[in-house]
Amino acid sequence: MSHLIVQVVLDTPLDFCFDYRYPVASEDTQLPQVGQLIVVPFGRRTEVGLVVGIKNHSEVNEKKLKDALSLVEGVPPLHREWIDLCRFAASYYQRSLGEVALPSIPKKIRHLGKLALKRALKSLDEKNGKFLSEREEKPQLHQAQQNAVSAIMHSCGFAPYVLYGVTGSGKTEIYLHSIEQVLDRSPDAQILVMVPEINLTPQLETSVCNRFPHENIATLHSRLTESERLKNWLKIASGKARIILGTRLAVLAPAPKLALIIVDEEHDPSYKQQEGLRYSARDLAVWRASQLKIPVVLGSATPSLESWQHVLTGRYIKLELPERAVKDAVLPAIKLIDTSKQLLNKGLSGELINAIQRRLEKGEQSLLFLNRRGYAPVITCEACGWISSCERCTAYMVYHKSHRLLRCHHCGLERPVPRVCPDCGNADLQALGQGTQRVEEGLKICFPDARVLRIDADSTSRKGSLQQALFSIHRGEVDIIIGTQMIAKGHDFRNLTLVGVLNPDTALFSHDYRSSERLFALLMQVAGRAGRSSLRVGANPSEVLVQTRYPMHPLYQATLSHRYEKYASELLAERKNAGLPPFGYQVLLTAESRKIETALAFLRDAAADIPCKDGIMINEPIPMAMMRIANMERAQMLIESNSRACLQHMLREWLPQLRSRKTGVRWQIEVDPLSI
Numbered sequence: 046m047s048h049l050i051v052q053v054v055l056d057t058p059l060d061f062c063f064d065y066r067y068p069v070a071s072e073d074t075q076l077p078q079v080g081q082l083i084v085v086p087f088g089r090r091t092e093v094g095l096v097v098g099i100k101n102h103s104e105v106n107e108k109k110l111k112d113a114l115s116l117v118e119g120v121p122p123l124h125r126e127w128i129d130l131c132r133f134a135a136s137y138y139q140r141s142l143g144e145v146a147l148p149s150i151p152k153k154i155r156h157l158g159k160l161a162l163k164r165a166l167k168s169l170d171e172k173n174g175k176f177l178s179e180r181e182e183k184p185q186l187h188q189a190q191q192n193a194v195s196a197i198m199h200s201c202g203f204a205p206y207v208l209y210g211v212t213g214s215g216k217t218e219i220y221l222h223s224i225e226q227v228l229d230r231s232p233d234a235q236i237l238v239m240v241p242e243i244n245l246t247p248q249l250e251t252s253v254c255n256r257f258p259h260e261n262i263a264t265l266h267s268r269l270t271e272s273e274r275l276k277n278w279l280k281i282a283s284g285k286a287r288i289i290l291g292t293r294l295a296v297l298a299p300a301p302k303l304a305l306i307i308v309d310e311e312h313d314p315s316y317k318q319q320e321g322l323r324y325s326a327r328d329l330a331v332w333r334a335s336q337l338k339i340p341v342v343l344g345s346a347t348p349s350l351e352s353w354q355h356v357l358t359g360r361y362i363k364l365e366l367p368e369r370a371v372k373d374a375v376l377p378a379i380k381l382i383d384t385s386k387q388l389l390n391k392g393l394s395g396e397l398i399n400a401i402q403r404r405l406e407k408g409e410q411s412l413l414f415l416n417r418r419g420y421a422p423v424i425t426c427e428a429c430g431w432i433s434s435c436e437r438c439t440a441y442m443v444y445h446k447s448h449r450l451l452r453c454h455h456c457g458l459e460r461p462v463p464r465v466c467p468d469c470g471n472a473d474l475q476a477l478g479q480g481t482q483r484v485e486e487g488l489k490i491c492f493p494d495a496r497v498l499r500i501d502a503d504s505t506s507r508k509g510s511l512q513q514a515l516f517s518i519h520r521g522e523v524d525i526i527i528g529t530q531m532i533a534k535g536h537d538f539r540n541l542t543l544v545g546v547l548n549p550d551t552a553l554f555s556h557d558y559r560s561s562e563r564l565f566a567l568l569m570q571v572a573g574r575a576g577r578s579s580l581r582v583g584a585n586p587s588e589v590l591v592q593t594r595y596p597m598h599p600l601y602q603a604t605l606s607h608r609y610e611k612y613a614s615e616l617l618a619e620r621k622n623a624g625l626p627p628f629g630y631q632v633l634l635t636a637e638s639r640k641i642e643t644a645l646a647f648l649r650d651a652a653a654d655i656p657c658k659d660g661i662m663i664n665e666p667i668p669m670a671m672m673r674i675a676n677m678e679r680a681q682m683l684i685e686s687n688s689r690a691c692l693q694h695m696l697r698e699w700l701p702q703l704r705s706r707k708t709g710v711r712w713q714i715e716v717d718p719l720s721i
């Protein structure tokens with residue numbers, strides 16, 4: 046009996062492939078192929094690995110070589126480009142290939158759920174066939190939309206587009222038309238469409254399913270059940286799914302025939318994975334498009350400064366939609382309400398209350414945006430100054446009135462609300478500030494006849510509940526919506542003419558240099574929920590009221606005129622002066638330990654190890670802004686360079702040393718960190 050050697054990567058941090066013997070018993074033995082999944086013994090377990098190479102001889106001592114057990118049947122070999130994508134992501138984000146490739150494969154396959162696999166394989170041809178809502182007319186594209194679609198369709202090879210369209214300008218329609226044309230043009234082409242948040246997938250799914258009822262469509266996001274994930278992933282890997290919709294993790298979908306990639310709301314921070322492999326799905330999408338020589342469309346009303354800078358230098362092509370798509374729909378007027386000079390009633394200014402009242406009279410909807418869930422951010426004792434801090438984090442515990450609980454939103458710790466002050470026994474504890482639950486309560490008192498709906502992580506924790514809530518808004522069963530950023534982005538509410546923004550000021554004073562870019566984008570997004578249909582006779586003109594204590598702040602002044610471009614150039618000028626991204630490149634090393642001194646000392650030692658310091662700036666290690674979470678104290682060290690290659694080179698030399706350090710400190714490296 047002869048044998049081959051298969052080179053297999055496994056889900057371990059060890060960055061090499063393992064050689065296994067693959068017995069070839071007879072001529073009929075099925076030979077392994079690169080990209081196939083294979084079952085191998087690893088230590089005392091059996092594991093599923095990915096075959097990345099096949100050869101005749103191994104350098105490993107013959108006696109140490111083990112036999113591979115079997116190929117995973119039914120899963121098509123994953124194609125080389127996909128392996129190269131994983132390889133690139135691994136090398137760029139400093140992980141092993143196995144740590145990138147294997148976790149992206151459904152658990153049911155990796156755990157050898159044979160029955161599940163068999164069942165899933167049977168339904169690969171399943172077409173969408175379901176209509177998720179009333180079918181809508183396909184609108185006639187406006188000139189600007191036509192130009193955009195035509196540019197995308199006429200591109201040749203790799204073509205990165207920034208679809209810069211104000212909110213409500215009909216970007217979705219451009220996606221749908223481009224998808225349609227690509228599908229018509231090539232009988233086996235696949236298209237990947239990504240959205241930043243899971244709660245936006247159903248909306249896009251509805252549009253896509255309605256438009257393409259006879260296509261094979263697969264979604265990929267983290268809330269699928271394992272069986273759904275298995276089925277959808279197989280549909281994608283086998284090339285049967287023509288349209289792939291998903292959140293950031295869909296960028297690693299092993300689609301063999303990708304012909305177009307669309308990244309909606311490309312500026313959104315949710316495209317950055319914040320744990321494990323800390324990748325930017327937007328950046329990987331662009332890399333993938335360039336690898337496959339296909340177009341990629343990055344859509345946004347407020348493109349990220351990274352993408353915008355590429356537009357300015359001509360590396361990316363700008364496709365512009367300057368106006369709203371629906372006839373007579375205009376961007377809402379934005380007004381700043383100075384709350385430093387007035388008393389608020391349940392967190393609401395008189396002007397906002399009047400504006401809501403006018404909406405109620407006309408049967409229109411209002412949306413209030415407050416990015417703090419819970420009842421109140423903190424409770425205090427006015428007698429002695431006690432404050433509800435989390436005992437395990439550098440954070441306050443948030444008051445959740447309905448459960449009579451204090452809850453830490455960082456570590457999850459819960460405590461009953463004390464009846465009296467734990468320090469001085471005073472019985473008069475005060476809830477300070479506003480959370481969504483408290484505003485909801487206030488709204489019900491101010492407008493007893495109105496139908497108020499709160500949407501935040503607490504109100505939508507049950508599967509399907511967010512969907513229900515959104516449907517009831519669309520059906521007009523809600524008058525006033527109060528919600529967190531969950532509700533701020535992407536939704537197309539037709540009867541909404543007022544948006545109120547409550548206390549967005551905290552971001553103005555953040556130590557994170559990206560916070561103004563983020564706040565500006567969020568304000569534009571949430572403002573963009575108002576006035577998306579044509580103005581009806583006698584209806585209120587759409588408006589946005591922002592309650593702030595700092596109305597003169599340049600950021601708010603820029604939002605007044607919806608002037609993204611001007612504000613973007615100001616921010617870019619600042620970034621350039623300071624050598625910050627997109628003009629410089631960064632890597633963040635974070636460390637955590639029971640004691641902050643240990644974490645800081647680890648970072649200092651790590652800094653001393655950095656082998657090649659040319660062109661590299663190493664900042665002093667500092668405690669993180671939120672220093673303690675769940676009793677672990679955290680510190681960070683930022684490393685900068687104006688050359689990406691320089692940083693990458695340094696990391697390759699440095700990380701093996703760092704990994705070999707024996708310390709009790711947990712550490713993480715993050716390339717292109719988004720929040721600092």
Ligand SMILES: Nc1ncnc2c1ncn2[C@@H]1O[C@H](COP(=O)(O)OP(=O)(O)OP(=O)(O)O)[C@@H](O)[C@H]1O
Nearest residue numbers: 184185186187212213214215216217218370371535
């Ligand atoms: N050519 C068109 N004619 C008429 N209506 C259109 C046209 N294109 C799009 N619309 C409608 O315009 C509305 C806004 O479109 P869409 O939701 O795609 O905007 P968007 O650019 O994605 O906005 P946002 O950035 O806020 O998500 C939708 O109700 C859509 O049906």
Ligand SMILES: [Zn+2]
Nearest residue numbers: 435438453456
């Ligand atoms: Zn905590």
